Amino acid sequence: MASKLLDRLRRTLFKEGEHPADADEDADGTDDxxxxxxxxxxxxxxxxxxxxxxxxxxxxxxxxxxxxxxxxxxxxxxxxxxxxxxxxxxxxxxxxxxxxxxxxxxxxxxxxxxxxxxxxxxxEKLIFEVTDANVVQEMSSKYVLYTIHVIRSGTFDKTPGVITRRYTDFERLHGRLRRRHGDEMEGVYFPRKKLRRNFAAETIAKRSRAFEQYLGHLHSLPELRAAPIFLEFFYLGDLRAGQMLLRVGRYQEAVGALLNALRLQEKLGCQQLLQQQPLQKAHWLFTLAALVSCFQDLEQPIEAQENCDRALQDLAPSPEALKQQPPPPQLHPLLVPLLQANVRLSWKISKDKRRWEALLQDIQELGVDLGSQLILKECLIKENLEDSEGDAKSKSKGEEHA
Structure with a gap:
């Protein structure tokens, strides 16, 4: 900026004829x-x-x-x-x-x-970075476990989502995507297995880089980026682990798994898909409701109420929409338990609860027996966390720890 101002001043003075020496500089071909x-x-x-x-x-x-x-x-x-x-x-x-x-x-x-x-x-875009790779020996089985950080670029991401996957997990993801999205998977490269040296440091390093590029390529394609199979590959394992830990009363460990699942869902944009994908909505609401239940049992009412509020923002109908529904209304099974929990939590932390009390009153006037509703934890324990292919298996890290 300073050099431009000096150049502009030099041009002005030259036009006025006060510094003819500048003409010699121009004649020598000096850049204006x-x-x-x-x-x-x-x-x-x-x-x-x-x-x-x-x-x-x-x-x-x-x-x-x-x-x-x-x-x-x-x-x-x-x-x-x-x-x-x-x-x-x-x-x-x-x-x-x-x-x-x-x-x-x-x-x-x-x-x-x-x-x-x-x-x-x-x-913003997502970066998939393999930060660690360990050779694991289990009985007669031996495999490499890759730790992958999911990071949002364009900002300083202090809370990356973290997953651990082995080669067979990636192979299963690839097979499912090819069955459901064959056209979109045409140009997607997947690292093939090797007959030898699978545990050599050079092989692990090259495969780590290949998995980073593979996930990045999938996420760059709009159809695959929003595919339930792709999204569930990241967060569903932690969600099932959180549910199992909640069932056995290990709430602090459950919170860790659930928070990681929530971070992954946020980074992958699951909240923007709630209207188009019912299964994504069910998983999103389960994550928030499970955090509410765990924080309640850990005597952390502020955190519990914040997650309860967040879930109800995506779940609670407006009073006008509620009155337009023919009785009995088709309400989400988590709606009343979350409303009742939010009223109690808001009272405990001295936060305004009138909106939720009014909504509960409207629901009761429609003929819903509020006293017969399951409490929040019971709803979560009974929930079947299915994936997009209808698999509701419960095996998870939580079962292994129990």
Missing amino acids: FPESSELEDDTDYVSAKLGGTLSFEGDAVLDSEDAGEASGQDSDSDFFGESLDNPCSSTDISPTSPTLKGSNMLTRQLQESWRSLRPRCVS
């Missing part, structure tokens, strides 16, 4: 806009600095040692490469700022830059 070359150098500098994969560990941002590993579809380098092509990104990041010079860029400064960029030119 010397700052343009500086901007080009700055762009190269940003490209060099943002090459490789950025890792948000500690206070500093570290470059990946192997830039080639960051050349995949869902790597951070691709994300920044796209932003550099966007006219609003190279200048907004301010590459010439003193805070970005040198070998390190502070995570906090990157966060601030991302917050300022996000509303205008940063699009």
Whole structure:
């Protein structure tokens, strides 16, 4: 900006004839806009600095040692490469700022830059990152267990969703998707099994990268991104584990599994699919209702009430819509138990409960016997958590722990 102002002043003075020496400079072919070359150098500098994969560990941002590993579809380098092509990104990041010079860029400064960029030119996507891979020996069975973090890009994601899967889990997902979405799966590559060296470090590393790209490719395709089979691959195991832990009274462990399931559902956009996919709505409401029940038993009424409110926002009908239904109304089985729980919780934490009391009164006036309704925990224990293929098996991490 300063160089542009100086150049504009120089042009004005030259027109007035006060500095004829400038004419010699123009005659020598000097660029009228010397700052343009500086901007080009700055762009190269940003490209060099943002090459490789950025890792948000500690206070500093570290470059990946192997830039080639960051050349995949869902790597951070691709994300920044796209932003550099966007006219609003190279200048907004301010590459010439003193805070970005040198070998390190502070995570906090990157966060601030991302917050300022996000509303205008940063699009969010999911990154699937294999953070660990362990060889597991169980009796006569031996396999590699991959730990995968599901991270939302475009912001500093402090709470990634975490899953652990083995090769056969990915293979089962691939087979189900091919049966249900054959056309969309035409160009999707899946890493094949090897006859030898399946547990070699090199094989595990290559397969880890292949699984990252595989999940990223699936998520990039709109039809597959919203497919129930794809979504359930991430969260349904934790949901079933949470239910089993709730059944045996291990509420703190259940909360951990349920919160991870909720984070995964949020990142995958399940809440936006509630109207189109009844099964996704059932899973979403079960997650929130189970958290309500667990937090109640853990004597954490504030957390319980917050999740209860959130569930009722997606479940409770308006008084007008309720009165339009012919009696007896078709109410969701969790509606009355959640309303009753919310009234009690709101009273306990001194929060306004009149809206929920009025809704319960409207439901009672329609002929529903509120006293005969199951309590929330009973509804959750009896729930069959089916997947999109009708499988309601209950085997989960919760059963293994019980």
